[in-house]
Amino acid sequence: MSADTTHPISEIGAIQGSGSLPATGPVAWERIEALLHRVIKPGRYVGGEYNSVQKAWDATDLHICLAFPDLYDLGMSNFALMILYDVLNRQPDLLAHRTYLPAPDMIAAMREAGLPLYALESYQPVSTFDILAISTAYEQLYTNSLELMDLAGIPLRSANRDVTAPLVIGGGHATFNPEPIADFFDVFVIGEAEDVILELVGTFQRTRQTSRDEQLRALAQIPGLYVPQFYTPAYAVGGGVLDLTVADPSLPTTIEKRLMPTLPATPVAQLVPNISTVHNRAIIEIHRGCTRGCRFCQAGAITRPIRERPVDEIVASAEAVVQQTGYEELALLSLSSADYTGIDTLIRGLIDQFEGRHVSISLPSLRIDSFSVELAEMLSGGRHSGFTFAPEAGSDAMRRRINKDISTEALLSVAEEVFMRGWRTIKLYFMIGLPAETDEDMEAIIDLSQEVRRIGNRIGGRKTEVHVSVSTFVPKPDTVFQWEPLVDEETVERRQQILKQGIRGRGLKLSWNAYPVTKLEALLTRGDRRLGALVERAWRLGARFDAWDEWCDPDAWSQAIAELPSEELRAAFPSAQALLDHQLYRRRQPDERLPWDHLQTGVEKRFLVRDYRRSLSGELLTDCREECHACGILQHYRDLQTEEWRCPVLT
Amino acid sequence: MSSPDVMPTPSAGSARHRVTFATSRTLAYLSVLELGKVWERTLRRGRVPLKYSQGFNPRPRMHFAAPLPVGCGCGADLLDLSLDEPRTSQALSDAIAGVLPQNLIVLDVTAVDIHAKSLSELLQEAEYSVWLQQVGEAELAETVAAFLEKDEILMPKRGRKYRGRFYDLRTLVKSLTLDPATPSPWLGLRMRVTARPGATGRPDELLRALGLADRPRRTTRTRLILESEEAAAMATGGED
Numbered sequence: 066m067s068a069d070t071t072h073p074i075s076e077i078g079a080i081q082g083s084g085s086l087p088a089t090g091p092v093a094w095e096r097i098e099a100l101l102h103r104v105i106k107p108g109r110y111v112g113g114e115y116n117s118v119q120k121a122w123d124a125t126d127l128h129i130c131l132a133f134p135d136l137y138d139l140g141m142s143n144f145a146l147m148i149l150y151d152v153l154n155r156q157p158d159l160l161a162h163r164t165y166l167p168a169p170d171m172i173a174a175m176r177e178a179g180l181p182l183y184a185l186e187s188y189q190p191v192s193t194f195d196i197l198a199i200s201t202a203y204e205q206l207y208t209n210s211l212e213l214m215d216l217a218g219i220p221l222r223s224a225n226r227d228v229t230a231p232l233v234i235g236g237g238h239a240t241f242n243p244e245p246i247a248d249f250f251d252v253f254v255i256g257e258a259e260d261v262i263l264e265l266v267g268t269f270q271r272t273r274q275t276s277r278d279e280q281l282r283a284l285a286q287i288p289g290l291y292v293p294q295f296y297t298p299a300y301a302v303g304g305g306v307l308d309l310t311v312a313d314p315s316l317p318t319t320i321e322k323r324l325m326p327t328l329p330a331t332p333v334a335q336l337v338p339n340i341s342t343v344h345n346r347a348i349i350e351i352h353r354g355c356t357r358g359c360r361f362c363q364a365g366a367i368t369r370p371i372r373e374r375p376v377d378e379i380v381a382s383a384e385a386v387v388q389q390t391g392y393e394e395l396a397l398l399s400l401s402s403a404d405y406t407g408i409d410t411l412i413r414g415l416i417d418q419f420e421g422r423h424v425s426i427s428l429p430s431l432r433i434d435s436f437s438v439e440l441a442e443m444l445s446g447g448r449h450s451g452f453t454f455a456p457e458a459g460s461d462a463m464r465r466r467i468n469k470d471i472s473t474e475a476l477l478s479v480a481e482e483v484f485m486r487g488w489r490t491i492k493l494y495f496m497i498g499l500p501a502e503t504d505e506d507m508e509a510i511i512d513l514s515q516e517v518r519r520i521g522n523r524i525g526g527r528k529t530e531v532h533v534s535v536s537t538f539v540p541k542p543d544t545v546f547q548w549e550p551l552v553d554e555e556t557v558e559r560r561q562q563i564l565k566q567g568i569r570g571r572g573l574k575l576s577w578n579a580y581p582v583t584k585l586e587a588l589l590t591r592g593d594r595r596l597g598a599l600v601e602r603a604w605r606l607g608a609r610f611d612a613w614d615e616w617c618d619p620d621a622w623s624q625a626i627a628e629l630p631s632e633e634l635r636a637a638f639p640s641a642q643a644l645l646d647h648q649l650y651r652r653r654q655p656d657e658r659l660p661w662d663h664l665q666t667g668v669e670k671r672f673l674v675r676d677y678r679r680s681l682s683g684e685l686l687t688d689c690r691e692e693c694h695a696c697g698i699l700q701h702y703r704d705l706q707t708e709e710w711r712c713p714v715l716t
Numbered sequence: 717m718s719s720p721d722v723m724p725t726p727s728a729g730s731a732r733h734r735v736t737f738a739t740s741r742t743l744a745y746l747s748v749l750e751l752g753k754v755w756e757r758t759l760r761r762g763r764v765p766l767k768y769s770q771g772f773n774p775r776p777r778m779h780f781a782a783p784l785p786v787g788c789g790c791g792a793d794l795l796d797l798s799l800d801e802p803r804t805s806q807a808l809s810d811a812i813a814g815v816l817p818q819n820l821i822v823l824d825v826t827a828v829d830i831h832a833k834s835l836s837e838l839l840q841e842a843e844y845s846v847w848l849q850q851v852g853e854a855e856l857a858e859t860v861a862a863f864l865e866k867d868e869i870l871m872p873k874r875g876r877k878y879r880g881r882f883y884d885l886r887t888l889v890k891s892l893t894l895d896p897a898t899p900s901p902w903l904g905l906r907m908r909v910t911a912r913p914g915a916t917g918r919p920d921e922l923l924r925a926l927g928l929a930d931r932p933r934r935t936t937r938t939r940l941i942l943e944s945e946e947a948a949a950m951a952t953g954g955e956d
Contacts (some may be wrong), residue, residue, distance in 0.1 A: 094741070099849065099932035101745060102787055108750070113742025115757070115817045337757060339743060339817065340750050391757030391815070422760070423776075425770055448772050 066100070091122075091188035092180060100174040108340035109137035110171060111398050112185030115337040116390065118150070120160040122187055127159035127270060130184050130194040130231070134209035135612070137165040141336065142344040144398060145237060145258075146200060152259050153331035159266060162186040162194070166213050168608075171614055175216065182217040191217035198262075199250075202237035204589035206614035207246050208604040209508060210235075214249070221601065222296055223251045228277050232269060239368050240291075241322075242542040242661035245589050247293035248597035251277075254291075255664050256322025256367075259329040261289045285316050289323035291664060298594055299661070300637060305647070306593055306658045321665045322367070326705040328353055328374045331382040334389045346394035346427065347386045349379055351411075355400040356689045356711065360468045360545035360680055360696075362456070362495065364400055367543055367666045369698045371404075371708040376411055381413055387424055394425050395700065402428040403437045404690075406711070412443055433471050438482050441471055449487040451532070455494040465602070465683040468676075473513060480517045484524040491517055491531050495678025497560050498538040498552030498583075500680070507560050510535070511567030518573055532574045535564060537583040541590055542661045543668065545676045548653040551587040554580045581619040584649070585611060592648050593660035598631035669697035689713075729804035730827035731767070733797050734835070738821040740789040740936070748783035752776075754817060755795065761815035764808060767798040781835035781940050782842065782911055783891075785918060791845075792823060792937040794835050814890060838942040842911040844919045845904035849932040856903050859926045860892055869925050885925055888917035902934070911940070 101107035131149055133140025140146065146163070153161035162184035167175065169305055175182070181190040191197060197219070199210050211221055214233065220226050223233070235243060236254035243253045254261055264287050272280040285292040295312035311318055331349050338345070344512055354371035355364070383395055395415070400442050402408060408428075414428050423437065426444050431437035441452065454476065458464045461472050495510050514533045521529030540549040544612060557580050568575040588596065603625035610616035629635045629644065638644040651657065655674050662670075672695060686694060693699065693713050699706070706712070739751070746754065756776050759766050768774035777798035784790055797808075805825040812822065848856070863869070863886075870882040890908040898904025909917025922928045 073826060098934060102933055103930075107787065108742075108745035111742040111745055113818045117818075337817075339746055339754055341747075341753070345753070388761065391759070391761035393753075393756065393760070423766075424760075446772070 089193070092183045092190060094188065096178065096180055097183075097188065097445065098179060100171065100180070103174050104170045105168065106138075106340065108186075109165070110167060110684060112188075114141075115339075116334040117186050117336055118154045118160060118162070119186075120154070122160070122189060123516070125158055125160045127196075127266065128189070128194045129153055129159060129196045129198060129266070130160040130164055130191050131161055132166075132191070132197060132199045134166045134199055134206045134212055134213045135610070136168055137338075138297075138340075138342045140165040140200075140548065141338045141342045143200060143202065144350065144667060145202070147332055147335055147348070148329060149198070149262060150336070151276045151334070152262065152329065153266070156263070156266070157260075162189065164191055164213075164217075166209050167216075172212070172216060176320065182213065191427075192219050192231065196234060196266070197231040198234045198236065200237045201235040201243060201246065201253075203239050203612075204245075206239070206587050207589055208609045208611055210246065211249065211601065211604045212609045222248050224248070226251070228273075228280070232277075234265070238249075238364060238367060238592070239323050241290070241664055241666060242590060242592075243293070243664075244594040244660045245592045245596040245600055247264050247594050249342070249601075250293065251281060252290055252292050254323070255289050255320050256666075257325050258323070259325055261323045263285065265290060282313065285313075288317075289320065289399075291320045294596070296679070299417050300593075300595070303637065303643075303647075305653075306660050306662075308658070309663055319663045319665050321701065322667060324702060324705065325353075325372070326372075326707045327709045328372050331374075331386065333382060333385040335386060335392075337390045337392065342437060345392070345395045347392040347397050348396050349382050349386065350374065350398045351379055351402070351405050351408075352399045352559045352711075356404065357401060358468050358676075358689060358694070359457070360466075360676065361499070361541070363541035363544050366545075366668055368400065368670060369666070369696065370706075371595040372707075373406060373711055374709070376407060376414075379411060380414060380418065383418065387419070393423060394427055395419075396427045396429065398429065399431065400430055400459070402430050402431045403434070403440060404688075408434075409440060409443075412440060414596040416431050416443065433476050433479050435479060435482060438479060442486055449489060451490040451492055452483045452488045453492040453494065456513065457494065457496050458499060459495065459506055459511070459513050462683055463499060463509070464508055465685055466501065466680050468680070468686050470685055476513070477516055477520060481520050481524065484521050484529060484559070487525075487530050489521075489525060491521065491529075493517065493531060495533065495535045496538045497535055497564075500546060500549050500558055502552075502560075504560060504563060507567070510564060514568050516574065522572065527572065530572045530574065532576070533564075533568050535561070535575065535577045537578050537580065538569045539583060539587045539590060543666045543673075545673050545680060547659065547673065548655060548657075548677070550652050551584065551591075551649040553650060554584070557583070573666060578716075581622070582611075582617070584645075585619075585622055587649050588645070590700070591660075595631070595633050595637060596648070598634060599625050602628060602630035667696075667698045667701040669700075672696045729802040729807065731799045732800045732828045732830045732832070733799070733803070733805055733808055734826050735795045735797060735822060736792050736824040736826075737795060738789070738791050738793070738823060739784070739819055741819045743817065743819045744784075744789035744935075745787055746784075747786055751784060752778060752780070752900065754820065758812055758815055758817065758820070759797070762811035764797075764803070764811050765800040767800050779835055781839045781942075784937060785920060785935070786937040787933075788844075788919065788937055791936055792940065793937060794940055794942075796828065796835050798830070804921040833943075835942070836913070839866045839911050839940060840943055841908055841941040842917075842937055843908045843941070845895065845936045845938050846905045846907070846919050846923065847898055847934040848905070848928060849901060849903075851903055851931055853903055853929060856905070856928075857894060859928070860894060860905070863889075863926060864892060868937075871921055871922070871925060881933065885917065885921055888915060889922065892922070906938075937949070 131146050133143050150161050164184050183190050219230050232251050234252040235250045236258050240253045268283050272283045281292045284290050297310040298306045299308045301307045318332045352373040356371050457469050518531045540546045561577050603622045606621035608618045608621035627641045690711050767777040771863045779796045781794040805827050809825040868884050869886040871885045872880045873901045892907045895904030919935050
């Protein structure tokens with residue numbers, strides 16, 4: 066398909082109307098403008114960001130819309146979409162534009178006015194693009210993805226779309242188990258998309274004259290692309306996934322993730338929003354992957370191996386990105402900043418480089434050690450607002466179980482150093498509901514928080530504060546804990562109550578997650594394809610913005626679950642409780658076929674099982690830069706290994 | 717009082733400049749802080765040596781004549797910039813010419829005496845153009861006439877700390893007329909309002925008073941009226 070009659074948005078400096086435009090072209094500015102006085106933060110809906118792509122619609126014959134299915138404020142800070150925007154728009158014969166999900170006030174205004182969702186660069190309706198790529202970075206974006214497609218006027222289910230609709234593709238961390246949304250997407254990108262997105266585009270172009278089915282068959286041949294409609298799960302009576310039928314013998318039975326041998330070039334002409342967003346800063350990804358091996362962490366498991374960007378490349382990109390964006394802040398992105406080889410030298414170099422230019426450097430995800438405190442001090446510029454620790458668990462024993470290698474003693478001594486250097490607030494992040502946890506573990510969290518509070522009081526006086534944030538553990542696919550059940554509601558509420566009793570008083574603040582939010586995340590991250598009916602039903606009942614306290618609708622979800630809204634679900638589960646017990650509350654067996662087993666991260670199941678056993682005996686696993694623990698990555702991807710990898714050399 | 721040795725000279729340039737600029741469309745929906753960031757980033761891209769305040773939280777020395785309301789573009793707003801090193805106005809203008817965002821237009825850059833009064837001190841009145849839809853011409857004419865006939869129009873003050881208190885909008889409106897030159901399908905209003913501290917007329921408040929707050933509109937601040945430079949100089953001289 067192609068949009069044949071189009072008018073590029075004119076650059077309007079003076080005040081002038083641009084008249085009416087053909088129905089097949091972009092949404093007229095006047096129609097958008099007519100809604101903007103009614104909504105909060107109208108700057109979300111107008112585009113015009115510095116560095117946004119200026120290619121003419123007519124001059125390119127392939128149009129891709131990159132979508133983040135949540136507010137502009139969040140989506141603009143998503144670096145994965147920024148990279149893809151750069152990768153795609155470097156191609157001369159195609160263009161990539163962006164869209165986000167409007168807030169509920171704008172959605173209502175658009176529906177009332179009959180305005181379809183449009184892309185911000187061109188105001189072209191999303192439905193007129195050839196490909197719609199939606200970020201499925203996390204599970205709370207699922208109902209929003211349906212809302213986004215519906216607002217664009219695109220049929221929700223893949224089965225109901227033909228070549229007149231955009232090809233709908235998904236990608237992001239959650240696609241390592243995309244089964245609960247498999248019915249709504251045509252293709253999922255498994256793993257890193259920078260290379261495979263161009264292969265996808267090439268095959269799409271070659272197969273444009275064919276049917277959607279033929280097109281999908283061609284795409285399914287590309288390594289790393291998963292076309293769920295060709296993989297049909299069969300279920301045991303009253304049980305889990307028994308088997309997976311592959312539609313075509315030429316298709317692979319498992320899909321291995323794609324990974325970049327070296328990190329892709331940093332996009333330097335990064336988009337600069339005009340309005341304030343969640344993070345207003347330029348970004349350089351300094352390394353990808355993590356070698357710490359925390360057993361609960363999905364990001365660490367699915368982004369292996371660790372690849373480090375060379376220092377000189379970072380320095381050159383830093384100059385270019387600041388020059389081309391004008392940003393006042395440069396963030397060095399990674400899962401564990403302090404683990405970058407030579408991070409202190411890099412930071413000193415960057416501070417010197419930007420001396421006197423009023424550009425600050427920020428470093429997320431620091432460890433709990435003196436070295437990290439020194440790094441933070443270098444970057445603080447004399448300001449000491451808050452320092453974040455993520456011990457995750459209260460006791461040494463529990464931290465050994467989850468492979469978070471920091472002792473209470475060491476943590477307290479680092480806390481002392483933080484307060485000595487002038488920080489006033491320490492934030493502590495914990496999880497509850499971890500495997501084999503007991504109520505006594507709550508006492509350990511309380512004791513640790515109180516002890517940090519006492520240290521603050523002793524060193525910095527009564528103005529110091531400790532903010533304790535407690536989330537509930539969700540066993541994620543592809544982690545060592547993927548076989549674990551979700552902790553039940555009663556237990557969580559009891560433990561939260563213990564924490565509320567113990568963590569209070571002057572200078573102590575406690576925050577926690579509501580259980581329904583946790584339960585929903587767990588259901589969607591662990592569920593199988595039968596839950597597609599549930600996702601759609603919940604959305605039809607009004608569930609969207611599941612990550613937003615003010616807009617989420619737990620009742621819609623409860624009702625959808627209670628209804629068991631498909632024949633398949635009713636046949637499999639006698640009750641809603643049976644469904645939850647099956648999907649969430651049972652311990653899965655190591656030999657059980659998991660709904661996500663056909664999508665492979667390169668980390669082998671037998672490694673996860675081995676490490677699970679180590680967890681039970683409280684055995685730590687060392688940082689895998691020091692010694693290889695044979696997770697499987699090097700075995701599977703040896704041919705791709707480059708100098709950027711920090712895996713030890715195997716002999 | 718300004719002295720000859722700090723007066724800008726064409727060759728050395730000046731450390732303070734007054735920029736006249738216009739915004740529309742995508743840039744009409746920003747808060748004043750956001751428009752400030754747009755300028756700060758533009759100047760950094762242009763490698764303009766903007767002066768910053770001292771301390772832990774340095775702020776750029778950039779001052780608008782008056783904040784633009786969210787949803788309002790401008791035809792000739794004013795911004796004063798202080799620099800670390802003197803530049804000629806032409807050099808400053810050239811530096812940012814290629815790095816401006818869409819819908820930001822620089823109309824003029826003029827060197828200003830570093831001791832001159834600030835824009836907010838000089839500002840007296842502002843003119844706005846408001847184009848409206850979903851309103852009839854007769855209805856609009858009647859509403860405007862009714863507004864102008866009144867001696868006093870009390871509006872609730874904005875912000876929580878003023879809850880229950882009112883101000884008189886009528887005295888802030890110097891003129892209000894229909895603009896026959898407005899292109900269809902819009903109907904246009906032109907208004908001139910006071911723009912001094914504690915006496916700022918706002919176009920959205922005026923629309924509220926006219927009962928037109930819910931109509932689609934395009935608002936532009938077309939002109940800022942400053943106390944004349946001579947008057948400013950005389951006033952300063954008089955105080956000395």
